[in-house]
Amino acid sequence: MPRAKWVVGVLTVALLGVGIGMLRSTEGARPSAATAADALPSRALGLSGHRRLVEQLEHSGQHAAAKGPRPARAAGITPLRAARPLRLHIPSLGIDLPLGGDGDEASWDHDTPAPGSAGTAVVTAADLRLAELRRGLTVEIARADGRTAVFTVDRVSPGGISGRGRRPGRAQLRLISGETTVLARLTGRHRTG
DSSP states (O other), X not given: OHHHHHHHHHHHHHHHHHHHHHHHHTTTOOOOOOOGGGXXXXXXXXXXXXXXXXXXXXXXXXXXXXSSOOXXXXXXXXXXXXXXXXXXXXXXXXXXXXXXXXXXXEEEOXXXXXXXXXXXXXXXXXXXXXXXXXXXXXXXXXXXTSEEEEEEEEEEETTOOOSTTOOTTSEEEEEEETTEEEEEEEEEEEEOO
């Protein structure tokens, strides 16, 4: 009998060690989505009713979600080579403006990188309804090289955005109209049609 207690003790310590290791490796990480594999342990612990209630609330839309959709992660989107921007297109606002030259409604600050290339490009335009943009929406800039750089909105600030948000080596866009500033990152590209 002492040997059986010893085996149970060793197994208990081993399982606790594995559990603690798993907790430390996932510390600060987002919880993973519940799967069918979760149902059996939950049911054994009497939690299946709670999990079912949470799932029903999420599907009915009563579960509080974060403000605005989460922007898609754009791993592996490399910046484009520098090319002169031609047009500013914001599909969700119905905006399509010429971009770049004198007299155009939108202008690119030539002291900043070209939109789509590495660094933070700055584009200003008068009287745009930028405050209506939300995180996850897109801004497109057609370029002289026949490509359109697609940016996904990360932040919208009515009072402007200070130097925060700059990430070296990444292509970002700072769009300014009046007192509103939008910070977006390159998440795609396509051929201009």
